[in-house]
Amino acid sequence: MKSGAVARRIVFAVAVSAAVVGAVAIFRLTEQVPGATSHLSARAQSIMTDPAGNLVLGGTKTSVAANLVLALPEGLRGLAVQALEFASIRKWAHTVQFFALGGVVCAALAAWWGRPRSLAARSAIALAVCASCSLFDQTHKLFVPGREFDAGDLLFDAAGYLTAWLLVFGVAALAGRFCSMSAARRAGSGPIGAHAA
Secondary structure, eight states, X not given: OOHHHHHHHHHHHHHHXXXXXXXXXXXXXXXXXXXXXXXXXXXXXXXXXXXXXXXXXXXXXXXXXXXHHHHSOHHHHHHHHHHHHHSOHHHHHHHHHHHHHHHHHHHHHHHOOXXXXXXXXXXXXXXXXXXXXXXXXXXXXXXXXXXXXXXHHHHHHHHHHHHHHHHHHHHHHHHHHHHHHHHHHHHHTSOGGGGOO
8 A cells, every 4th residue: 555545544533533533522521511611711711801802912811822912913813803892702602613623524534545536526525424413412512401403503513514615625725736746746757768668
């Protein structure tokens, strides 16, 4: 087996394992009763904001998250502030969770070596798997006392897995094009009489 094929199988196995761990983590978070999930959201909010709800950027109260925001270029820092003004950390947590899950699901399907061979078909399957996980997560809430289906969360989930999908399959498409060009270049650089006979 060629080293490239071995690498694909390793990437696939690691990505599938990470996807299972991610799906279980999301499932466990959804199992939380409203009080527990509100407490977790409030704690995350307190790390990033002051008592008035303003994003903390250094000053008297520092945190890893706030320092990460501070380290961003000014334009991105402004986007972070606007994002938190647009929706709560709890909503954006859905985006982060599904970006991570989407990234490993997409990586697994990008590395897949069997049928379907088409990258476009595998990318469609990745999207379907991510959307199904998102829908399952919201449906699961119907069976948790005090929780309810929130269609708005589906949009935040989609923002996460669509971003991961674009990144992973964009890189996979570029890598495939580069490999095809390299193979064509190698095939065209053989000896002049190589194709004769």
